[in-house]
Amino acid sequence: MEESNRLEEERRAKVTRLRAEGLEPYPWEFPGRVGSDRIRESCARIPPGEADRSGSVRVAGRLRAVRVHGKTTFADLEDGYGTVQLLLRADALGEAPYGRWLSFLDPGDIVGAEGFAAVSRRGEPSVEVGGLTLLAKAIAPPPEKYHGLQDPEEKLRRRYLDLLASPESRERFRLRTHLLQEIRAVLDASGFLEVETPVLGPVASGAAAAPFVTRSNYLDQEVRLRIATELSLKRLVVGGLEKVYELGKVFRNEDLDTTHSPEFTELEVYWAYADYHDMRRLVESLFERLADRTVELSGGSEEARRRAAAFRPPFATVDFVDELERRSGLVGVAEKGREELASLARGIGSTVPAESTRGTFLDKLFEHYVEPTFDRLTFVVDHPAATTPLAKRHRSKPGRVERFEIFVPPGYELGNAYTELNDPDEQERRFREQLAEKGAEHYAYDEEYVRALRHGLPPTTGVGLGVDRIVMALTGAASIKEVLLFPLVRPRPLPSDRGPAAPPG
């Protein structure tokens, strides 16, 4: 049931009147329109106060502001290419049609105009309108023309209003799409094959996170939404697809906060016969391309240059264990037992459960002592084996794995890469250790994946990148919600849930 109000009733009445006069408020087409940018280009050659009457132009878009000035009216029309002013004059349109149009039109309406490119006496690129067509009458009024939509809740719940009121918001999402296209372009050009792996499956594995659980009627059993694409993609490498990637949504049944969303876009790349050093070079070159694209698409603004610079070398590199010991003053931290690590974690105020793994405690210590010290994009390398069940043991550092994580100040993670563990028996053992330590509800054991490994996974490197967070960093968004078109929000309570109904009158 749609809520109605006085303003909407008035606009509905206009629709009725339009129809009574034989004018269709929602027609089917407006052929031959050109973008407002093209009209502005033509206007560059026209002196103020004059028009180019050698040929007419057609333009269509949404009315923003309407300035009625007696028998002349100025209206700002916005389309996908920018804005252009419409110049409506009673003597050009005819007195009666001019008055009729003024009584029908409101800001927010979608209109088409035909006329001559012209420049107003004050120098504004315009279309001197000879004919006007209503293309879609807006019943609901648009947000306030100067301030736009400010309420952060409304911006998220009704993104279309945010977009139509805020060019900056439109630009941010346009840049997001172009950055995703650039990621694909870089990987495609390097011979990687884009694939799609299942969202639904019996086991949500590849990361430690709570899955969304739903149900397949066909299978008559529970299925889970993927929390990572890692294990599917490595099966493909076993199958001989040596360079694959997937850029898509993964789902984690957890909180939405400044840097987390229950559904987010992740890039995972797997590359056979390469190791994590190769992967780091690939990621660094990808980052540079994204930085270039950001500057290019932001018109080279100073702000964009500054943000992009963070994605160019030189990057900081820190060894997980060395840096943790340096910052904390602890010695031999990676060799300490679970009990001792637990008490160290308690000492820094962590409340993670006492039965957590050694890896969890090490991560907590690292988060506390090291992450806040990052002052630029930083690669953290060679983590203790206990923190990482899917990575291969380090070729020269005992007790470590070949891994890098990428952090951006003020301290959120952008990505994670390994030289992949491809020894099936060791993989099985590590899965079982995880299960024993953390419990089945936290770690899904994908038995079928281990079976695939037994057929031989070549030496392989893989990476997972949080695409939303990369977009955040490159667009200067303070919250992940600003780079998601439709972030998950709690549904508004229905009117019937708002407490007792009014007493019967």
Next chain:
RNA sequence: GGGCCCGUAGCUCAGCUCGGUAGAGCAGGCGGCUCUUAACCGCAAGGUCAGGGGUUCGAAUCCCCUCGGGCCCGCCA
């Protein structure tokens, strides 16, 4: 889960300290205006002050609860 803050007209915001008939701008209505660009001038209209309860002669304002949102912390990691 804890702390702090916000919710007033379709939109942007005052009013809340210190309780006394709910205000402005935009948008909309009516009138005026042929070069404005947040156009301007005049008139009239527009409210479940998020919802519920309490205190009080009197509550947008003070107190409690609920809902929605924001920020910080914790957790998922």
